[in-house]
Amino acid sequence: MLGLEIPVDPDAETARRWLTDELADSAYQETEGLIPRILRWISELFSGSGSVDLGIGWLTLIGALVVAVVVAIALVVAGPLRRARRARTAEAVLGETTLSAQEWRERAAAAARSQDHATAVLDAFRALVRSLEERALLDERPGRTAAEAAHEAEPRFPAHAPALHDAGRVFDEVCYGDRPGSLGDYERMAALDATLADERPAVLA
Incomplete structure (x- = not known):
C-alpha cells in the first residue's frame, strides 16, 4: 500500500502543498526523464498566477495522476533492484580463501x-x-x-x-x-x- 492519502475535497493551496512535498522526496529528485517533467507540469498548474481555474473534478483527476506517477516511479526503481539481486547470486562461495x-x-x-x-x-x-x-x-x-x-x-x-x-x-x-x-x-x-x-x-x- 502507498502511504499517500488524497483529500476528498482539497483546495488549490492544499493540493499545491501536497505536490510540493511529493516533489521534495529524494526518489523523485533521483529519477530523470519523463516522470519529473510530468510532475513539474502538474506543480506549475498550482503555482501559477491563478489564470487556471481548477475545479474539484480537475483536482481529483490530477491527484489520481500523481498516484499513477508514484506507482510508475516504484516500478522504474524496482526493475534495477531485481536485476541487481539476480546479479548478486554470481558471487563465489570460497573465493581465494585457503581454509580447510x-x-x-x-x-x-x-x-x-x-x-x-x-x-x-x-x-x-x-x-x-x-x-x-x-x-x-x-x-x-x-x-x-x-x-x-x-x-x-x-x-x-x-x-x-x-x-x-x-x-x-x-x-x-x-x-x-x-x-x-x-x-x-x-x-x-x-x-x-x-x-x-x-x-x-x-x-x-
Whole structure:
C-alpha cells in the first residue's frame, strides 16, 4: 500500500502543498526523464498566477495522476533492484580463501555458539564444499558459486541431490540478506556435510 492519502475535497493551496512535498522526496529528485517533467507540469498548474481555474473534478483527476506517477516511479526503481539481486547470486562461495574443511567447520560451530546463525550457515556450506574439493570430488575452483557447487556435487551423491540443491539456495538467501539464517538452517547444513563426509560417492561413468 502507498502511504499517500488524497483529500476528498482539497483546495488549490492544499493540493499545491501536497505536490510540493511529493516533489521534495529524494526518489523523485533521483529519477530523470519523463516522470519529473510530468510532475513539474502538474506543480506549475498550482503555482501559477491563478489564470487556471481548477475545479474539484480537475483536482481529483490530477491527484489520481500523481498516484499513477508514484506507482510508475516504484516500478522504474524496482526493475534495477531485481536485476541487481539476480546479479548478486554470481558471487563465489570460497573465493581465494585457503581454509580447510575442518577449519570452516570450527568457524561455523563457533558462530553458532555465539548465536551468529547467518555466519554459521555460510561457513557450514563452505566446509561442505571444501570437503568435496579435498576429496577430489570437486575441482578446486575459487569462482564456484553455491548453485554450481550443489549442481556439480549432485551426480556424486544422487540420493542427496534435493538436499544439496536446498543447501545452495539457503546459502544464497542468507548471503544476500533474503533470509536471516537460523540455528535449524545451520544444523541441517552441518548434518548434510557430515553425511556426505561419511558416504561413498557414486562413480561417474
